[in-house]
Amino acid sequence: MAEPLLLVSDLTKNFGRFCALDGVGLDLGAGEVVGLVGPNGSGKTTLINVVSGLYPPTRGTVTLAGRPVHGGAPHTVVRSGMNRTFQIAKPLGGLTVEENLRLAGASAGHRPLPEGDLLQLVGLSGLQGRVAGSLNASQQKRLDLARALATGPRVLLVDELGAGLSPAELDQAAGILRQLAEAGMALLVVEHLMGFLAKVTRAVVVLNAGRQIFRGDLDQAVQDPEVVRVFLGG
Amino acid sequence: MPAAGFVVANAFYPNQQELVMMMVYLALAQGINVIYGFTGYLPFGYVGFFGAGAYGLALSVLYLHVPAGVGLLFAVLAAVAVAALLFPLLRLEGVYFAIASLAAAEALYEVISNPSLAAVTKGPYGINLVSAYNANASFVAAVALVAVSMGIVVYLRTSRLGLALRAIRSDAVSAEFAGINVVQRRTVAWLLSAAMAGAAGGTFAWYTSTFYPGAVFDSSISIFAIVFALFGGVGTTWGPALGAVVLFGVYNAVGISQPQYFQLIYGVLIVLLVLFLPGGLGSLVQRLAPRWRRLRRTPGRGPEALPGVGGPDG
Numbered sequence: 001m002a003e004p005l006l007l008v009s010d011l012t013k014n015f016g017r018f019c020a021l022d023g024v025g026l027d028l029g030a031g032e033v034v035g036l037v038g039p040n041g042s043g044k045t046t047l048i049n050v051v052s053g054l055y056p057p058t059r060g061t062v063t064l065a066g067r068p069v070h071g072g073a074p075h076t077v078v079r080s081g082m083n084r085t086f087q088i089a090k091p092l093g094g095l096t097v098e099e100n101l102r103l104a105g106a107s108a109g110h111r112p113l114p115e116g117d118l119l120q121l122v123g124l125s126g127l128q129g130r131v132a133g134s135l136n137a138s139q140q141k142r143l144d145l146a147r148a149l150a151t152g153p154r155v156l157l158v159d160e161l162g163a164g165l166s167p168a169e170l171d172q173a174a175g176i177l178r179q180l181a182e183a184g185m186a187l188l189v190v191e192h193l194m195g196f197l198a199k200v201t202r203a204v205v206v207l208n209a210g211r212q213i214f215r216g217d218l219d220q221a222v223q224d225p226e227v228v229r230v231f232l233g234g
Numbered sequence: 235m236p237a238a239g240f241v242v243a244n245a246f247y248p249n250q251q252e253l254v255m256m257m258v259y260l261a262l263a264q265g266i267n268v269i270y271g272f273t274g275y276l277p278f279g280y281v282g283f284f285g286a287g288a289y290g291l292a293l294s295v296l297y298l299h300v301p302a303g304v305g306l307l308f309a310v311l312a313a314v315a316v317a318a319l320l321f322p323l324l325r326l327e328g329v330y331f332a333i334a335s336l337a338a339a340e341a342l343y344e345v346i347s348n349p350s351l352a353a354v355t356k357g358p359y360g361i362n363l364v365s366a367y368n369a370n371a372s373f374v375a376a377v378a379l380v381a382v383s384m385g386i387v388v389y390l391r392t393s394r395l396g397l398a399l400r401a402i403r404s405d406a407v408s409a410e411f412a413g414i415n416v417v418q419r420r421t422v423a424w425l426l427s428a429a430m431a432g433a434a435g436g437t438f439a440w441y442t443s444t445f446y447p448g449a450v451f452d453s454s455i456s457i458f459a460i461v462f463a464l465f466g467g468v469g470t471t472w473g474p475a476l477g478a479v480v481l482f483g484v485y486n487a488v489g490i491s492q493p494q495y496f497q498l499i500y501g502v503l504i505v506l507l508v509l510f511l512p513g514g515l516g517s518l519v520q521r522l523a524p525r526w527r528r529l530r531r532t533p534g535r536g537p538e539a540l541p542g543v544g545g546p547d548g
Contacts, residue, residue: 078411103401104412
């Protein structure tokens with residue numbers, strides 16, 4: 001088997017004495033989509049924050065196409081071909097939509113889609129001149145995704161894209177993610193909405209208290225006794 | 235264009251010193267624009283770079299015997315060196331940064347004015363550069379200072395560096411994920427802003443030729459530069475220049491003859507500005523420009539088109 005695009009091993013993150021991630025391992029190949037699920041506080045967003053370079057890991061490694069990227073600032077991770085979205089969208093509010101994408105595209109690691117295609121993909125055509133801060137929440141999420149895509153990532157970490165979207169927008173978002181995977185992008189999708197996740201992938205990793213407790217098919221996950229206990233209590 | 239304005243003004247206006255001070259403040263206001271308008275760091279101790287520049291020029295002229303024009307380079311170098319020493323301040327944010335930069339400027343003042351260092355810095359006894367005094371040459375330096383500082387802001391308004399800095403000001407984390415090296419870009423802005431204040435300090439020292447340390451480390455210089463920049467509107471090309479010219483003009487019209495009213499007039503102006511034009515004078519231009527264009531597009535309707543101009547959208 002070829003080397004995976006993204007390889008995370010033994011990733012550990014402590015905040016003071018609190019252990020948010022405890023030796024998590026993960027691998028993603030090109031075109032592969034893995035859902036990352038788990039109850040609140042299980043470490044999903046922390047995993048994305050550490051993998052994307054926002055926090056340095058306490059221990060463990062992250063390699064992207066064979067090159068270690070852990071411990072580097074986010075812009076170095078971005079330039080080596082990995083990007084992310086945010087649970088609560090964080091567009092560059094003082095800049096226009098076009099400036100957001102132009103800036104991100106200028107530091108692209110790999111050849112990204114042209115801006116016009118990107119806007120069309122995420123459904124923001126015609127809003128190039130708008131100041132990002134004046135967009136509504138759903139449009140800001142789309143821009144967040146477009147900003148990440150404009151840097152031409154090979155691996156995309158998607159943090160709760162579904163949260164706050166309408167059913168029609170969810171279908172649209174799932175379609176976009178499938179399209180990206182078909183084009184060869186590797187996706188790690190953190191999601192609370194299982195219906196939405198099921199439209200994108202069957203493969204899931206379940207985290208609880210900073211540890212991986214399950215990896216496999218979504219259907220098997222819901223029958224796994226530990227997963228059931230973690231989600232439903234008891 | 236503003237540089238040319240000052241050259242023309244010099245031919246008609248008798249008080250050259252006032253013009254030089256206005257140009258020095260214009261450069262300082264643009265320096266505040268670079269660091270605050272583009273990155274969001276508000277340095278209350280901005281005068282530290284001004285003082286470092288004044289001493290950089292003075293000491294290089296006194297000890298290295300360089301011509302004052304070359305001394306300006308030392309002025310810039312001195313300010314940049316101080317800025318490099320203060321890199322750790324950039325880890326602070328908002329009011330903490332503002333206060334820390336103020337403390338740093340005060341510390342620098344205490345060091346330079348310390349009598350024990352009199353052999354090097356002349357301590358509290360001040361600098362005498364009369365041998366290098368040249369009103370015309372230093373006036374030309376001030377004009378160049380205005381041209382360069384305007385040029386820097388125009389560059390930032392149109393370049394990728396400027397776009398990156400505005401992005402950082404919007405959200406530093408998102409800027410990182412747009413692929414921007416936030417620490418590096420911020421550092422460039424910080425050094426650039428310090429260099430502008432250093433050049434302004436050097437120009438001031440050259441033109442004035444005698445000064446005490448208290449005069450070039452006076453914290454009211456920071457406050458003036460910040461107020462001028464905010465009054466005109468930071469983040470714009472013309473705002474800080476306009477602010478410096480208008481407010482420094484007001485200061486000279488009433489501040490010197492009637493200092494008691496000057497404080498009052500300044501206070502009222504700033505309160506009005508904060509209440510009605512938080513974006514500065516520059517934002518007024520931005521607000522009025524579309525209306526002006528609309529006015530011009532309907533020439534045939536003449537004056538009766540006017541009532542609609544002040545309509546519900548404005």
